[in-house]
Amino acid sequence: MQAGFRLVAEVGFEGLRLRQVAEDVGIDHSTLHHHFATKQDLVAAIAAYTVSQFWFTAQEDGDPVVRLRSHFDALARLLREHPDLFTVTVELDLRARRDPTVRAAMVEHEAGWRQVLVRTLAEGLAGGTLNREIDPVATAELIIATVKGARLVPGRADVIFDQLFALILGCPLSDDRPPNEETSEKRTS
Amino acid sequence: MQAGFRLVAEVGFEGLRLRQVAEDVGIDHSTLHHHFATKQDLVAAIAAYTVSQFWFTAQEDGDPVVRLRSHFDALARLLREHPDLFTVTVELDLRARRDPTVRAAMVEHEAGWRQVLVRTLAEGLAGGTLNREIDPVATAELIIATVKGARLVPGRADVIFDQLFALILGCPLSDDRPPNEETSEKRTS
Amino acid sequence: MQAGFRLVAEVGFEGLRLRQVAEDVGIDHSTLHHHFATKQDLVAAIAAYTVSQFWFTAQEDGDPVVRLRSHFDALARLLREHPDLFTVTVELDLRARRDPTVRAAMVEHEAGWRQVLVRTLAEGLAGGTLNREIDPVATAELIIATVKGARLVPGRADVIFDQLFALILGCPLSDDRPPNEETSEKRTS
Amino acid sequence: MQAGFRLVAEVGFEGLRLRQVAEDVGIDHSTLHHHFATKQDLVAAIAAYTVSQFWFTAQEDGDPVVRLRSHFDALARLLREHPDLFTVTVELDLRARRDPTVRAAMVEHEAGWRQVLVRTLAEGLAGGTLNREIDPVATAELIIATVKGARLVPGRADVIFDQLFALILGCPLSDDRPPNEETSEKRTS
DNA sequence: CATGAATGAGAGTTCATTCAT
DNA sequence: AATGAATGAACTCTCATTCAT
Structure with missing residues (x-):
């Protein structure tokens, strides 16, 4: 499964070959079929394994702004x-279009x-520490979309x-009002 | 080429079969090889055709805010x-990772x-009609990433x-400008 | 391998088709690929098999003249x-020009x-039973070349x-030895 | 035709491609079909062209030994x-096995x-300047076979x-009888 | 659990040949 | 005389899958 993951990262699902997976593991390709009856099964396992790797280090408590910031930071570090x-997640998103099993895993995740x-976002909005015009649902979608797009250009993430x-x-730091001091500086790390 | 495009949209590059393309066009698959010596060549042609379909209806004049808004609208309508x-653009982005020809086309586009x-963005910033803290380059990247991510969920684009x-x-909260003026009326969803 | 050999004898390497080989053996052509990954491999195997069939019935002892005669006889009988x-050897000689693997096998053989x-020849020369002016190396080359040429006209070999x-x-004319003694009785054609 | 000849010399009949011949000549491959309706026709033309290049510089008069010697020399020089x-002659000999047209050309030549x-040889025998035990017909075959075999190892020809x-x-130069003075020395050129 | 031989559908590609222009 | 598009048969090779051991 991990060998499959590595292989997908390297050559994509399009280049995924069961024989190669088996060879990487050091077993016969027939033995691989013993564990995963069909290629589809292996792909599903790879999908499950991949999303399981994402453990959002999202604290439930604390300042929502800090939590959001650390969420972005965690993503950036992971990336x-x-x-x-x-890389594999991109592949999975594409494959999810045509593979219901993968789609289900991705949707759930x-x-x-x-x-x-x-x-x-809702908490931050309620607390008044976020832009008041933000719609939590829409912005969540925006963040998700942005992260998905940023995967394609890791260097600019x-x-x-x-x-x-x-x-x-x-509210962006108008001169006459003090901005949130600890977050307004451009993070570069 | 268009048949190839349609087929990619339907089954992806992974499922692209020259024989199918030829059949869709109504010619022998050998004839296809007469025009595109190799599958790679056809893929490159599909890539070129696809990006050529994007004609950013970006006026050079006028209010940058309006231009930006219409840019988003154009993308939304196209989507x-x-x-x-x-769909094909997503496929191309993935394929660009391993196909230098496609990558070149995508990068240029x-x-x-x-x-x-x-x-x-720079004009809008200079004119003072945009969030003053925006970095044009970073925001351009943000927009691109968001659009790329939004392709995967057309319904929420x-x-x-x-x-x-x-x-x-x-900042919709600025004291000298009434809030929700130019943003609330633009909501189309 | 033997089926390949037979096929080469029949239609030459130019006409050698993997599907035909497989069919002659009674297996699927994919199975053939299971044993010989590439056509080249099969050709190499055919080459090895062919040269292995040549077991020069060359005794190490005895009168060099007799040994030489029996060598020719063995070749004639084999032919x-x-x-x-x-037939296959001729094909191999031709193929050896462009196939290093085959060339190596042929050179070694x-x-x-x-x-x-x-x-x-050297022994015969030393023993005085052969034409004294013969150069063993040159004559060995002459014999080899002649045999190779004779393959093309088996009937006249x-x-x-x-x-x-x-x-x-x-020299059958030498004064001290009766002419036609050991050569006339050997004519078999 | 000459382009075909060159190509056969380079890649053999097995690698002969009409498109390549046409390209070498600088015409469209369809135009080639205009001149040679079928590939077979081109091959036949190449065969005819090749054998036509052999003009045995065989004088009809003079000492047979000298004529024979000069025949060998001419062959060696040509080689x-x-x-x-x-190279092409070797290819033709092989092809003659399965192509009656080529075979006819080769047989005639x-x-x-x-x-x-x-x-x-008969003249030399009659004149007493050759080994008396030589059978002109058999030796002619021997020479032909040897030359054919020697083509495969031009360096040792x-x-x-x-x-x-x-x-x-x-009769080989026995010490007590003077050999043919001008020919007994080992030719090395 | 594991193997390797076997399978069959099908992939991209090649090439001599034909045909309309 | 020459072209280029079109053809179709056939090629080698791939790969997921099956089966007997």
Whole structure:
């Protein structure tokens, strides 16, 4: 399963070959069929394995702004340190279009993610620490879409996340009102 | 080429079969090889054809805010009316990872898009009609990433675009401008 | 492999078709690929099989003249009884020009043959039973070339070999030895 | 036709492609079909062209030994200066097995060659300047076979021809009888 | 659990040949 | 005389899958 994951990261689902997976593991390709009756099954397992790797380090308590910031940071770090994870996710998003099993896994995973985002945004909105015009649901979708798009350009993910975060934060730092001190500076890390 | 495009939209590059393309056109598959020596060549042609379909209806003059709004609207309409175009673009983005020819086409296309966005954002910033803290380059990347991510959920593209536009527009809470003026009426979803 | 050999004898390497080989054996052509990954591999196997069929019945002891004569006889008999072997050898010689694997097999095989010939000729020369002016190396090459040429006209091989043998044997006119003694009785054609 | 000849010399009949021939000539491959209706026709033309290149510089008069020697020399020189000619001849000999047209051309060409050889040998025999035990017909076949075999090892053709010539010349240079002065020395050129 | 031989559908590609222009 | 589009048969090779062991 992990070998399959690695292979997908390397050559995509289009280039995924059962024989190669088996060889990487060090077993006969027939033995692979013993564990995964069909290629589809392996793909589903890879999908499940991949989404299981995402454990949103989303604290439930604390300042929503901080939680949102750390969420972006966690994503940025993950993207930096485990680019494979995002590479495979892109592949999975594409495959989900035509593979219901994969689609189900992705939808479920995304639902959890969306829920976390919506709750955090709603709290921030209620607390007045976020741009008041933000619609939590719409912005959650916006964040999800942005992250998905940013996967394709890992090198620019940081700047993209920073800009989005800045926009979400709220009223942009007008000179006559003090901005949120600890977050207004452009994060570059 | 168009048949290839349609087929990619339907079954993806992974399912693209030359024989099927030829059959859709009504010619022998050998004849297809007469025009596109290799499958790669056909894929490149499909890529070129696809990006050529994007004619950013980006006026050079006028209020940058209006131009940006109409840009989003144009994308939303295109996404609604020609979802195939975006489906194939997703496929192309994936394929670009491993196919230098496709990558070149995508990079070039994206560069033009980015340029238009940066210019419009910079003008809006200079004119004071946009959120003053926006970085044109970063926001251009943000928009591109968002659009790319939104392709995967065409049904939610409208709300995503609207939310992003609202954030870019600026602080709706500024004291000297009535809130919700130019953003509330634009909601189309 | 043997089916491949037979097919080459029949239609040449130019006409060698994997599907035909597989069919002759009674297996699917995919199964053939299971055993010989590539056509080249099968060709190499055919080459190895073919040269392995040549077991020069070259005794190491005894009168060099007798050994040489029996060598020619063995070749003539082989050519009569297994013309396929020579047909394929001709094909292999041609293919060796462009296929390094085949070339290596042929060179090795030929080296063994040459060695046997040179040794026999040298012994005969030393023993005084052969034409004194013969150069063992040159004559070995001459024999090899003649045999290779004779493969193309199997029907005339006997007379060619006999004539060559007679010339190698020595001067039938020498005063101290009765002419036609050991050569006239050997004519078999 | 000449382009075909060159191509056969390079890649053999097995690798001969009409499109390549046409391209080498600088015409469309359809135009080639205008001149040679079928590939077979082109092959036949190549065969005819090839054998036409062999003009045995066989004088009809003079000492048979000298004529034979010069025949060998001419062959050796041709082999040195125009190896393509022999390369293609090898290909033709192989192809003649399965292509009646080519076979006819080769047989006719060979018949002329054989006739020259037989006549020269017979004259030499009659004149007493050759090994008396030589059978003109058998030796002609021997020479032809040897030349055919020597084509496969152009580098060793000289030494092979020299050795064969020495053997044909006659009684080998016994010490007590003067050999043919001008021919007994080992030719090395 | 594991293997390797076997399968069959089908992939991209090649190439001599034909035909309308 | 020459072209280029079109053809179709056939090629080697791939790969997920099955089955007997």
